[in-house]
Amino acid sequence: MTWTTYISAYLFRTTGEPMLYGNMTSFLIFSFIIIFFIAKDETDIPALFKSLKSVVSKIKDNSFLKSNVIEIAYVLAFLSIWTFLVIGSFNIKDGVMRIGWSVSSDFSTHLAVIRSFSYGSNFPSGYPHFADGNMRYHFMFMFLAGNLEFLGLRLDWAFNLPSILSIVSFLMLLYSFAVLLLGEKIIGVVTGILFFFRSSFAFFTFITGKPSIKEALKELKNLKEHIGNTLNEEWGLYAQKVYVNQRHLPFVLGIMMLVLIVILPLFIKMMTSIGELYQERVKKSDEEQMPDENKDSESFWKSYVKEFIFSKNAWIPESIFTSVVLGVILGLSSFWNGAVVIAALLVLFVMAVFSKHRLQYLIMASITVVLAYCQTQFFVKSGGSVVSPSIYIGFLANTNGLEQDLSRYFANNGLWATLEHFFKLIPYVTAFYIELLGLLPFIVAINLLSRNSKYKYHISLLFIAVTQVIGYFFIKYKLDSDDKIINKQLFTGSMLFALLLVVFACMAYMFYENSPVPRGTRALILAFSTPIIFASSVKLTLGVDINHKYVIIGSILVNIFVASFIFFLFKVKKPFATLVAVLVSVMITITGFADLKVLYNLNNSYVTINCDDPLLVKVKNDTGKDEIFLTDNYHLHPLLLSGRKIFCGWPYFVASAGYDWDLRNDIRRRILTATDQNTLKKLVEENNISYIVIDNGLRNSQGFTVNEELIRNTFSVFYDDGVDVVIYKTH
Structure with a gap:
């Protein structure tokens, strides 16, 4: 449904209210689908109510609780723990946004992306810290949160609620997979x-x-x-902090577990067949008092190879429909969290070798890769590849100076x-x-x-x-x-x-x-x-x-x-x-x-931002939703929480996402140090900059001296807090 809303909003991107029309379209589409299936077979409705009535009656007579006490305790325990950790790391109280130290770094980008949809108009979607019309970051979970805020949920609930549901759902699926596997x-x-x-x-x-x-x-x-x-x-x-911080990760982990649960029977089917061959071999050995071991071994391995490689069931898909559905689900997750999709494909590749119906894996993987590629081409456009792989041995190991890039x-x-x-x-x-x-x-x-x-x-x-x-x-x-x-x-x-x-x-x-x-x-x-x-x-x-x-x-x-x-x-x-x-x-x-314990300590300290910060409110209400601001290296800042994009943000967030921070930083320096109006106007126009933000960070910059007098004489003042920040409107 989130993808439907996004695509619909993208199609209405020129209307001025793409999120509104996107949600209306999505609502109509899914309402039609629900009505269609209800009308298609009305006999299913009484059966559905009968099933619900049966579940309710079991809950009332405690049979459901008694037979599922472990599952209920498991879910309630983790629901309580993760609710405490998630809300403790990010909440709004008395009009003040409190962002725990455990998440304050990554939330610089997450909250900016959320607000770019709920307050801004991020279509075509771009990275708020580097406005260039390309999105290299797996942002769809943030779009979901942004859409929830747009629909009326307060920001903390719009982000926290799907985060809690995602990680608890993942843990339920992890539990189910372990029980399915080992019983x-x-x-x-x-x-x-x-x-x-x-x-x-x-x-x-x-x-x-x-x-x-x-x-x-x-x-x-x-x-x-x-x-x-x-x-x-x-x-x-590697700590719990990862899931509190990178909230899009558990969502796709849950999808990965769902795929593994559906595909596991193919693996079990092959292992069962191989196990039967071993049992038959043992049975023959027990029945024959003086068996010919060489002949018996040769016969066994012929049967083994035939079953493992040359049998029809080893390759022909059992259900093409299942493969297509799983491939679509996994493929559409690539811009929710691409790393999980890659990890899932790696796991599935090895499982396929030891499974029946291997072509079912191939169909699923092919669809996943095609969809991931299409999304990359759509979101990155001319911005180059999202990845540039190389053989790099040892991850973060200390190799005593030995080259790791093979x-x-x-x-x-x-x-x-x-x-x-x-x-x-x-x-x-x-x-x-x-x-x-x-x-x-x-x-x-x-x-x-x-x-x-x-x-x-x-x-x-x-x-x-x-x-x-x-x-x-x-x-x-x-x-x-x-x-x-x-x-x-x-x-x-x-x-x-x-x-x-x-x-x-x-x-x-x-x-x-x-x-x-x-x-x-x-x-x-x-x-x-x-x-x-x-x-x-x-x-x-x-x-x-x-x-x-x-x-x-x-x-x-x-x-x-x-x-x-x-x-x-x-x-x-x-x-x-x-x-x-x-x-x-x-x-x-x-x-x-x-x-x-460390996570608890971190969440006892906060970065705070007023929800009604004057700069945030002014920019949100009085600037265009797709306008670009030239600023200092901002990360967690009211300007980004107003839903607007900046020309060049904090170096780590920009460079680690694959953007050319050095090039942008050089352009910014040339704009801020321009010596004549013609050069200044030309650079501003070439880079589509609508506002220039001058604050004490730029005024006191060690690398260059800002020519604020020229900027003031060239452009009009849009906002001045009288202490630090002055925003100049360039058009």
């Missing part, structure tokens, strides 16, 4: 908890960075910067030197992910071990030996290279405890065989890990830090198997297994608790 409700609940509390060794690097644990905990009480020693981890790139390294040094260089990077990347993800990769690796093999104990011993060697070199590397670690003995002790816990976890996993590993676990772990692999090997934009979304998405999915592991250990009801499960749970979630 246990508790695994779904634990998966949701692990989503909230990330696995990392950041807590341990934090406490060992202080003289004592007591001092570390005392500092954590008032800390307003996220913990962790990896590059930019203090930004909260595309550039290959161009300069050739293939063999590049391969050699790649292997040099591996230890640094491994250390980075151990520190960043904590026990997570070790527990996931344990899930890969076979408990049915006759060599299972040998494999376990080998796994334990390898992990201990890796752990030893990790500890040594951190002690030698991380000067933030002060209490080296405590760090060594905590890491040795973690490694010992991995040993115990592996032993518990192998000793208690009550619950066999579902067939396809390894394939799914590979599929779910592909976003992390992608983040570690490809850079799509100028800044590689945005790859944190892929790490988050991969972690969310593989956490399903971590939740399964924890549940299994509790389920066996053995003291040793229970103790290991408790310790693993604490080690995995403790950093997440610290992140939550």
Whole structure:
């Protein structure tokens, strides 16, 4: 419906009220659709009311509540938590907009985009911080919020309400997927908890960075910067802050989970067929006292290859309609959050290899890519590509100065030197992910071990030996290279405890065989890990830090198997297994608790803006909705909250979105330092600038001197607050 409203508004962009006509058109279209389906089969209406009556009666006699108590508790708990966090980070009280420190950076762009639709006229859509008619930013969630404000919701509710519904819906779908996959409700609940509390060794690097644990905990009480020693981890790139800040992310994560739920039966179907072949092989071996092992093995693998590759069901789509619908849904999400769409395609690619009806995946992926490409061409136009991919190894790993951009390294040094260089990077990347993800990769690796093999104990011993060697070199590397670690003995002790816990976890996993590993676990772990692999090997934009979304998405999915592991250990009801499960749970979630405390501290401090700020009101009421302002490097400013666009905004937001800030900054400098009226008027006209905003930031600029006298003599004063800001009208 949001896309229908947007397209309709775009078609009415020249009317002066595109949002009004867009909503009217959307309302009429969907009203017609609803009436059409009701009129088409009137017998469905009584059946619908009968179903609703049945649900109500079940709720009244408590049968619904009793059978769904886990789901109800799960939803209510996360609904309460996320409502508190979302509203706490952004709200309006007594006419004052309060923007928590946790979100004040990204909300500079988000709120500007929202207001560009609710107060402005952003058609064709452009980036408010860089008015050029191109939109490189995934903005559709902000359009939804802007439309809700236009329709009458107050800004905080227009943004907060869909944000809360999005993340709770995503968590419900994540729960459903985990239960569908592994058949246990508790695994779904634990998966949701692990989503909230990330696995990392950041807590341990934090406490060992202080003289004592007591001092570390005392500092954590008032800390307003996220913990962790990896590059930019203090930004909260992997913490709960991400979902409070980047509110468009959970919306598309929910769509990704919906697609995975619908497509999972194709994977299960292939795994079931392969499992039946294995069972048949075992049955034959049991029936024949002296089987010909070579002949039996040859027959089995022929059947395996035939089933996996050459059977009709391995390729022919089961439902083309389903593929088309999923492809359209996923494709239309690319400008809601493109990173999630890419991650979903990566996961689906690997799942397709191990699924029946592979062409169904191909149809879905093709439609997704085509729709994403069409949207890019429409929104970016002549502004160039949204992405410029390169091979970039290690994400944000500290590689001790080694080149990470292998595309550039290959161009300069050739293939063999590049391969050699790649292997040099591996230890640094491994250390980075151990520190960043904590026990997570070790527990996931344990899930890969076979408990049915006759060599299972040998494999376990080998796994334990390898992990201990890796752990030893990790500890040594951190002690030698991380000067933030002060209490080296405590760090060594905590890491040795973690490694010992991995040993115990592996032993518990192998000793208690009550619950066999579902067939396809390894394939799914590979599929779910592909976003992390992608983040570690490809850079799509100028800044590689945005790859944190892929790490988050991969972690969310593989956490399903971590939740399964924890549940299994509790389920066996053995003291040793229970103790290991408790310790693993604490080690995995403790950093997440610290992140939550930091987020709470951040949201206790606000950036405030008056909703009736004189500049905001004046600009909103007395300027054209599509007019452009030349300003200083504004980010979170009343002018942007008036729904207007600026010529060149804050460098980080402009450059990270793929715009040429340097070029615009040079033009701005030439306008502000012009020495004659002809040059000034020409530059203003060429760049379609309607207003020039001069404030003390520009007056005191270190790089140049503003010729405000010339601007004043050339143009009329539109607004003057008498203290700081003067706005000149250029036409």
